[in-house]
């Protein structure tokens with residue numbers, strides 16, 4: 264087991280190797296859980312939205328979360344960086360550990376946690392500021408940097424998000440002048456600028472056209488070399504194209520979200536164990 268202690272600045276420990284026993288999607292890679300979810304229950308007020316979710320999210324893998332509308336996919340990923348609790352009176356039971364650290368521990372600073380576990384939303388949501396200021400935003404909040412340092416971070420994040428060449432000559436123009444697909448890549452750059460270890464993405468392509476979607480999918484394949492990615496998607500083809508692991512969520516008879524099946528993506532799409540999973544991926548319900 265890993266230590267729960269943080270360093271003197273409240274940072275999370277560096278990941279240490281921990282094998283999971285489940286075969287990896289890419290041979291010979293060691294699977295290390297970045298996030299381990301155990302018996303997670305999530306309530307909005309008195310209304311339970313998720314029941315007993317347990318699964319691992321592996322480092323440098325892409326995990327897709329699929330399932331019918333209202334089954335708790337967004338709620339689940341919002342529980343992974345504690346952004347869900349910004350939505351009002353919520354209660355979380357069970358545990359979520361991030362490289363061994365309980366993210367719901369009393370001494371955890373949620374803002375610092377969200378720097379390590381970033382999020383990109385369904386609708387691109389750049390701030391009403393310049394392209395440069397959007398990317399620099401989170402970095403500035405972390406403390407003073409010289410202009411040269413900031414310039415370097417902004418360029419590096421825009422390059423990682425495959426946007427640099429398109430915007431390098433208009434960094435000080437409004438982000439609102441970009442296309443939808445560019446705005447979404449800007450939001451990815453903004454998330455990457457603070458160097459997260461995990462990127463949570465809630466239907467990041469649902470507002471984009473097929474070409475912009477393809478660019479984001481290609482980008483994710485590059486980013487997974489440095490990052491752990493969790494993506495909620497309604498698009499079955501997208502889940503099967505881009506992810507290593509897939510978690511299928513659905514609701515029980517009380518309409519509470521639950522995890523029906525989790526496994527390697529090819530298995531979930533071609534030889535799922537649960538009939539409900541087979542029906543869903545075949546388009547027979549949802």
Ligand SMILES: Nc1ncnc2c1ncn2[C@@H]1O[C@H](COP(=O)(O)OP(=O)(O)OP(=O)(O)O)[C@@H](O)[C@H]1O
Nearest residue numbers: 307312330331332333334335336337338339350520
């Ligand atoms: N802020 C909120 N307050 C109260 N209930 C909420 C809130 N957000 C979601 N819910 C409820 O929690 C349940 C799960 O919603 P959630 O948005 O997580 O599902 P989802 O699978 O992501 O749905 P979709 O695919 O339609 O986006 C739903 O019953 C929803 O009405």
